[in-house]
Amino acid sequence: MATFIDPLVRTKKVIVCCGAGGVGKTTTAAAIGVASAAAGRRVLVLTIDPARRLAEAMGIPEAAREPTAVPRARLDALDVPPEGELSAWMLAPEVVFESMVRKLAKDEAHAKEVFANRLYQHLSKIVAGMQEYTAAEALHALSTDGRYDLVVLDTPPSRNALAFLEAPRKLAMFLDERVIGVFLPHKSAFMRAASDLIEKVFTRAFGAGFFDDLQSFLGVFSGMFGGMRAHADAVRSLLLSQDAAFLLVTSPEPAALAEAAFFQSKIRELGLPFAGYVLNRSWAYTRGFVGPETIELPEGAGDTERLALRKLGQLADTERWRAQRDRDLLAKLRMQTESGAAIATPHLGGAVEDLAGLGALAKNLVQLDNR
Template identity: 35%
Template sequence: MRRREGVRNQPRRRRPRSLARLRAFPEGPAKHPVAAPEKTEPGCDATGHGAAVSVLGRSGTAGHRDPRGRDRRADGDPVSAARARLNPIGEIVDHKEIVVCAGSGGVGKTTTAAAIALQAALDGKKVAVLTIDPAKRLASSLGLKELTNEPSKVSKRKFTSAGLEMKGELWALMLDTKTTFDEVVTRYAPSPEQAERILENRFYRNISSTLSGTQEYMAMEKLYELHADGAYDIIVIDTPPTRNALDFLDAPRRLTDFFESRVLRWFLMPYMKAGGGIFRVANVAATTFLRVVKRIIGGDVLQDTAEFFSNLEGMYDGFKERAREVSALLQSDATSFVIVTSPGEDSVMEATFFAARLNEAGLPFGALIVNRVHPKLGDGVDVKPRQLTKLEKQGDQGQLLAKLIDNEEAFMRVVRLEEKNLNALARKIPKHRWVRVPYLEQEAVDFAGLSLIADKLFEA
């Protein structure tokens, strides 16, 4: 495995919790020199990008500096420099502060995120890896009993016992949606008393972990919190699987829209204004609606809901401002999106859709990782059916050879099918941004397995 020197030699400082922090990044060609265009592939523009996705188009590679004022390319390690030039994942780890691993379910996002974080720690960086995966696979693969909402440090002994020399630090955490939501309420509430009323509200306790979009919003909130803290060189996030690929990115806006819903607040106005006396108000339409709803779900539920929204007064601006800051962070030069897929037809279709949506949203794409690819082992042997029949009649050795040839042909059919699926993706994402990880016999369930995956991801 390739490792590089480069542990920071400057003290860390807290990042400001505002958009001012993002102004440290270059915003366009006028702010920093532009690297010479790379050699393009057919169907790509001068930057090597296909029509559907902008590949690292927001940052370039020459002379980029992070907000701490350190030139990230000036590490003095020729191995790392060569890796950055030839491998898109190595380039991302060397230059970015946030890596978002996204894709459909079952394609290896959690393992990929852990392997990227592992290699970054081996390279000398202080790394945090955040997972949304409820299966808790990340904890077991890192040798931890469990993960909580706060970062846990992976012991250096875990590295040495696996024969790995760890030069940095690796921290891991798993999102606790309810706990993170509680922290958000406490942060934005105008007073401790108002925060307590919200936290004790029955409607809030029900929706804080179950409302659609809550998990995605809190994942973004946790990511922003970790980044603003300034304690980590790089943060790798394993996003939740979703059919709508950009739910994760759109969640902050959707949740704030729900809290500000005029229609919902209009129907709840009788409770909010009259303290539950819904028949004493002039809002006839609302009271008629509420009379029906009350019979179905009960007046206490409506009262709790109205009290919740009433207690949110004065907090909407805070929610909206944080949503804007999160959006700006995801679009900044600090971030890179890595699409994770497999050669299966459905996974490839979702990856193609996600790449197009990233491009439409102006979000910085970094690389495509294709997991579990069956490698082409050669050109094979052209054997006619009658030749196989003849072999099968030539004793045990002939029968064994016939089975091997038949198995090789079945394997090549899988390879051809996978290549056919991936060719559609190649028209959207240029292949120099691809990293293929071959199909492995065993899953990465420990450090040794993660190390093997990392080797494949970071091969130059």
Template identity: 35%
Template sequence: MSDEPELGGEATTASRRANSEQDHIQAEKFLREHQLIVCVGPGGVGKTSVAATLALEAARRGRRALVLTIDPARRLATALGLDGLDDSVRAVPTDELLRYGARIEGRLDAAMLETRASYDSLIERLNGAGESTRRILENRVYQAFSRTLARSHAYVAMERLYDVVKSGEYDLVVLDTPPTRSALDILDAPGRLARFLDDEAVRWFLKPRFAGGALSRLLPTGGAAATRILGMLASRQLVEELVGFFSVLWHLKEGFQERAEEVQRMLRADSTAFCLVCSPSRTSLWDAAYLRDGLLERGVPLGAVIFNRAYVPRASDPSRKVGWATPRDPAQRLGSIGLEGRRVSEAMLVLLHELAKLRQDTAAWNHVAQAATDRFTERLPKDCLNVRLPELSEDPRDLIDLLQLSRALFDWETRA
């Protein structure tokens, strides 16, 4: 530990430690007590890495864990040692972690949501296998809906998540969501679908008289004008498929609405926690504040905030002081250890000056970051966990890097 003075005195120094013993204990409790953790946050803050780290740590502690990503971050597959990720669940190979002192007592799996595949599975579950399901899956309007509609993507993400959580196959599911505002779409999607199906214009299309899917049935029910307009914009076959698509929605309406209500309950259950991941940069904290307030407005408790890249470590111990230290002149340093200036080359003095400046810049950055995170935490619920992770030299590239994040977050190596 440096003997140089820290600004603010001992009380301030204590508050500027990376994570306290109590923080690590709370982090363990947070991981242990939840079945679903939804990671939300701005883009570019390492949210996907944090989500993978939480799942990895749960597996290390003997739990069956799945990390499910909606955000197609290809780096996640690489970091997990997989050649790719898709809608199917894949086991993550963890044997090499034994060399680094980490025995994975549980199980770690990973998957990435593919909207079309997830929608197809949903239709099969609600409608059963058979010819009618085949017609639905081949319907071009359905295909466009399931592939491209952004809000549709959010809804099916929640459907997929619901099935995974309720299957009982995993003790913990960690969901990695798209950046910032898209994360709130996930919360709103189930209710939005229910409102969509109850919309007057949609209900007109969903009436049972269209069950046969024949375009001619539009004519005697007042839909001739609408049909002619649609016919000017698209082929007769496409209009038939549009009517067929709404007919499908009518038949599955009750199933969709029931599931939407169940998903809403799951997201607000005591076994579910939302984890906000951000960095101490100004733009990141602005976006994080939007998410924080959006969650609270929706009645969703925020269980944890993880400030990633929140400080630059000055030693291997993540709890060392990160305050703003006053640098000493390099020539004075040399004199204090018995080296006179004439015995040291000019190049060495220049190097020492640069190192001293770098150290000062790092301490200043830590000071500013600490102040920013302190201000942000003032508006968090009292029981909300908030911890800090260090700035790494580069983004995590493999399980070993994720293991280092896990050690910083849970401090399991020094507290075992």
């Protein structure tokens, strides 16, 4: 039976995976990419910080300046049809920034002027905190350039992802010329007086010369603010549209479930299209589990054999309790969605770090085997 994720991987343009750290969110995003490629689509998995072995399995090189395609031979092993393609890229904020400048600059000379600006050089090196904002720009560029049918975005762990969810709105507010204009040189006496006051405040806070650098930075950028704001608005429109879907990945751990509930409330508050839950690393599906009570001891079995069988029974009871716990959690998650969209993925015994594992997980995501 097909799951609620099956139509998502076949029709959506953007799937955003959110959730706490350590729940297998990156692996789930990669598996969704595999599932969509297996459906014959051209897919990009845009990730933040994949595990080293998972990155190697998908062929993601460190410090890549553009997405890398998974070799055809590896896709053939996953039964991906010829028209299906899978690429991956670990988000590089400085590369996204540079690409955005080149697209929005009037010409190459203008772009070089921006790159040479001292404040821009410092800004482009501040990677921490930029990932969430550049993720929105990368999502715009990569979902609209025609290369991919679907972009799967693996957001930063825990509540840092909220910066990504709100980035388009905040960027559009920041790029309001009425705000930016206060910092630029003016002919108006009133605006000059306001600018002088701001300069004094900035000089006291950051030292002499900073305000001049800021004015220079905003001056070379001023012709691009309209394009940047248009991108921000386009990303927000895309994320609010039916072309997008937000998935919450969680695990049976109480802390992860609490984070998932927080994310769901925030997603609804922002009006984003929430698609459902993935309860990862779950024991909800016993998949043909047979208890030791079906074992018949041979005649003449001694106390050792009987004791061993009793201990097996105790272990089986623990497994049954764990399976029932996860089924109850899955039922609770389904009650928290309007359409009952929640699925559990099996615990595969450890971290999924190769394409074969991703292929197995992908099948479980789109095809339910509830035994």
